[in-house]
Amino acid sequence: MASKHKTYLKDTVVNASDLIYDFSCSLCKEDTLNTEAKYFCGDCSKYYCDKCLTFHAKVHKDHVVLGRKDVDKWVGQGEALVKCDLHPQTVMELLCEDHDELCCQICVTLNHRSCRSTRLISDLARGIHKMAVFKQLPANVTMVTTNLTQVRDARQKNQNSLKASGKSMLTKVKALRTSLNQLLDELEKRTVKEMNSVLADLDGPLQKDINACTHIHNQLKALLDTIQAQDEDSESTSYIGYRKCQDKMTEANMLLQEISTKPEVTVNFQLDTHAEQFLSDLKTLGNILVYPGNQGQPYQSGMPTTRPVNQIFDKSKVFKLIGNKSFPAKLKTDKENCIIAGITELPGGEIVLVDNTNCKAKVLDSKFKVIAHCDLPQLPQDICHISGQEVAVTVDCRGGNVTQKVLFLTVSADTIKMTRMFTVDHDCFSISHHGGQLYVGSLTALYLYTTAGRLVKKIHEDTSKDTTVNQFAFSTDGRKIFNPASDHNLLVTMDNQGNILATLQDPDFNWPCCVHVSESGHVFVCSYDSHTVVQVDQEGRKKLATLVRKGDGINHPQTVWYSTRTGRLIVGGWQDDILVVELQ
Numbered sequence: 001m002a003s004k005h006k007t008y009l010k011d012t013v014v015n016a017s018d019l020i021y022d023f024s025c026s027l028c029k030e031d032t033l034n035t036e037a038k039y040f041c042g043d044c045s046k047y048y049c050d051k052c053l054t055f056h057a058k059v060h061k062d063h064v065v066l067g068r069k070d071v072d073k074w075v076g077q078g079e080a081l082v083k084c085d086l087h088p089q090t091v092m093e094l095l096c097e098d099h100d101e102l103c104c105q106i107c108v109t110l111n112h113r114s115c116r117s118t119r120l121i122s123d124l125a126r127g128i129h130k131m132a133v134f135k136q137l138p139a140n141v142t143m144v145t146t147n148l149t150q151v152r153d154a155r156q157k158n159q160n161s162l163k164a165s166g167k168s169m170l171t172k173v174k175a176l177r178t179s180l181n182q183l184l185d186e187l188e189k190r191t192v193k194e195m196n197s198v199l200a201d202l203d204g205p206l207q208k209d210i211n212a213c214t215h216i217h218n219q220l221k222a223l224l225d226t227i228q229a230q231d232e233d234s235e236s237t238s239y240i241g242y243r244k245c246q247d248k249m250t251e252a253n254m255l256l257q258e259i260s261t262k263p264e265v266t267v268n269f270q271l272d273t274h275a276e277q278f279l280s281d282l283k284t285l286g287n288i289l290v291y292p293g294n295q296g297q298p299y300q301s302g303m304p305t306t307r308p309v310n311q312i313f314d315k316s317k318v319f320k321l322i323g324n325k326s327f328p329a330k331l332k333t334d335k336e337n338c339i340i341a342g343i344t345e346l347p348g349g350e351i352v353l354v355d356n357t358n359c360k361a362k363v364l365d366s367k368f369k370v371i372a373h374c375d376l377p378q379l380p381q382d383i384c385h386i387s388g389q390e391v392a393v394t395v396d397c398r399g400g401n402v403t404q405k406v407l408f409l410t411v412s413a414d415t416i417k418m419t420r421m422f423t424v425d426h427d428c429f430s431i432s433h434h435g436g437q438l439y440v441g442s443l444t445a446l447y448l449y450t451t452a453g454r455l456v457k458k459i460h461e462d463t464s465k466d467t468t469v470n471q472f473a474f475s476t477d478g479r480k481i482f483n484p485a486s487d488h489n490l491l492v493t494m495d496n497q498g499n500i501l502a503t504l505q506d507p508d509f510n511w512p513c514c515v516h517v518s519e520s521g522h523v524f525v526c527s528y529d530s531h532t533v534v535q536v537d538q539e540g541r542k543k544l545a546t547l548v549r550k551g552d553g554i555n556h557p558q559t560v561w562y563s564t565r566t567g568r569l570i571v572g573g574w575q576d577d578i579l580v581v582e583l584q
Contacts, residue, residue, distance in 0.1 A: 022089050023074065025049040040066045040074035047074070094118045169288070176285055195269070202265050209259050216252045223248060274420065317522070318544045319535055319569075323582040326553055327368035330576035334358045340572025342383035342471070343561040344391055346411060351561075352391050353572060354380035361393060361409055363416050366566075368580060374416045376407065381429045382471055382559075384438075386451065390419075394440065396428045404428035406440060406453070422453025430471045434478050441469045446483070446498070460498035464488075471514035471559065475538065476521045482540055484512035484525060491515065491525055493540030502540045508532040518562040526557040526571060533560050533571055533581075547581065554579045 021036040026046035028035040037047030041056065043063040048056055053065065066073055082091045084104035094103045098115040101107075108118060128134050227241035330338050336357040343353045350371075351364040356379050363372040378395035385391050389411045396404050404427060408420045430441035437456070438449040445461040446469055462468035465487035472483040480501065483492045491504040491512060510530030517523050523540065524547070526533045531550035536543050548554060548571060556574040563570060569581040 023047045023071075024089075025052050027052040027055075038068055040071075042066065042073075093121055095121055095124060173285055199267065202267065205262075206265070209255075209262075212255055213259075216248060216255060220245065220248050220252065319522070319547060319583040320545060321547050321552070321581055322584045324548075324553055325580050325582075326577035327364075327580060328576060329353065329355065329362060329364075329370060329572070329578050331358075331360075331362075331370060331373060334360070337574075338576045339558065339574050340578060341381055341558055342393070343559050343570055343572055343578075344383050344385045345561060345563055345565070346385065346389060346391075348389075349563075349565055350411060351563075351570065352383060352385075352409075352411065352416070353559075353578070354383045354393055356380055361391075361416055363411055363414075364578075368578065372411070372414050372416045374409065374418065376418075378405070382431045384431045384433045386433050392431055392433065392438065394428045394431045406431065406438070406449075422449075424449075424455075430469065432472060432474060434474045439472070439474075439481075441472060441483075443467045444469055446472065446481070459496070460494060470512070473515040473517040473523075475517055476519065480540070482515040482517065482523060482525075484515055484527075486511050486513050486528070491536065491540055504536060504540055504543070506534065506543050508534050508543070508546050514557070514559045516560045516562060519564040522562060524560050524562055524569065526560040526573075528556050528558060528573075531555065531557060533557060533569065547583065548579070552579070552581075553577075 021034070023037040023040070025033075025035040025037045025048055028049060035049045035051075037049055039048045039053050040046075041048065041060070041063050043060065044056070048065075056063070056065075084090050084092050084102075084107060087104050087106045090104035090106055092102045092104050092107075094105070094108055095101070095118065096103050096108070096112045096115050097117040097119060099112065101112075102121070103112055103118070108115075112118060223241055223245045227238055227245065230237050230241070329340060334355070338358060339356040341354050341356040343351060345351055349366050351368065352361060353364070354361050354376070359376045359379060360373050361376060361380065361383070362370050365371050376393065376395055381394045381396050383391055383393045386408070391409050391411070393407045393409060394405075395407060403423045404425075405421050405423050406428065407418050409416055410419045424440060424447075426445065426447070427442035428440060429443055432439045433451075436451065438451055439459070440447050440449055443466060444463050446459045448456040448459055450456060460469070460481075460483070462485065465485075467486040468488065470484045470486045472481055474481055474496075479496060481494050481496060483494065484490075485492045489505060489509050489511065491509065492500060493502040493504075494500045508530050509525065509527050510532075511528040512525050513528045514526045515523065521538050523536045523538060524533060525536060526548075531548075531554060532546055533548035533554075534543055535545045535547055547569065548557070554571050554573050554575070557571050557579075558574070559572045561570045562568075567583060569583055571579040571581065573579075
């Protein structure tokens, strides 16, 4: 093979040094001659020079031969097939076995000179029509082209569906904008109406005083003018006028004394910035939900995650612990050891937790470092995310006379501060936000509130023991509430009207105190006295796995949170660190 390759390469170099024509005579090329073709026979699919055409005309008198004036019609399908893609004026005659690549003579000279093995296509092609792989080619090509057509049609259908979805989403955005405009218009009307009512109420007494002053003023002036118009001989008339003026001045002084006790009224408009703050915290008017194939569970577009979509939203997935690490949550200014009572996550990935013993809310960045904090007026018990950068915190002081409250905090620019609050007339411990409403738990009952603080109704109550309602959680569709009945060592699953659907008891449920449901519907329960975090099924009927046990780095866990963004479980309890668990 080596000697044959060298001989052919030598001949190739000689031919490559000749003139290169757009079309070379096919018969001359068979004799290793390089002659310009001036004619093309479509029946033969070959090119001819003047000399070779004479021979062709004698043999094939009925063939149609095209001359140079019809050069654009020369190349037939067979001829086009064998033309080199890189050098269209030459024909592919070789296969470089080193690169498994079809080549023409110029390709070999320029790009494959150092290759060890090149073979003639004519040698490789002998008997190809009898080969099974060649006979199967039409069926194989048909199968591939059919698949391509099906995939192309499916993608085009998906593309058209996305375009239709885009129009539908735009319609929803426009409708929401119209609705918001109408709400703002209505708020403006009500505000102006109230303003006019207040101004009218304030204007009435002022106008009454103005009228009284004007009336006495005019009376006094008229009396004085009348007196001064009298002759000196009219003493009786002047005296009567004098007495009437004295009486009217006394009346005027009494009016002045009365008015002087009235403070000057001022009025101003204090903006309610909650709406503006809420809108400024929003990045968009809603979330674009992308449905990954047949997974069913959507995910938000642009959501930074270190987990594949199918892993994050596999509802049936049972997790297992593959590693954990502790991160400090205690500040230098904290006077007490930490008790992490509640954890939540903001859309940007910041973790917000409440430290019960130090009466603080703390913000952690993506590396679990405390970057902001604020003091709270009472002992915080639980926390939930409202929307945007706003969270709500329950504060309670059992046994004292302090009013129980729900505080609203806003996180922005590495700061966290309280923006508003409302009070409740019962113990205030657990809290969750769902469907635009707040659910607040005492230790024995669950209440529904509006976010403005109006009590709607009591959903559930169990006074059989001291703690029958603890840090509860909603299923992703909002139809179920998972409640840890701590003193009964039970996980109680109820519907959103308070009707009990299921109960679950397990040896790893020793005083269960917190339930968390991830965005994909996975249910996690942490238990205080057994030092465990357990995954249960989405019906609340069966334990799937015990993920954290005593000795894994957590002491008396009180709260748990699964970050869908990172696939990590965050656990807080009676210690200065939070435990971050890597799951698989």
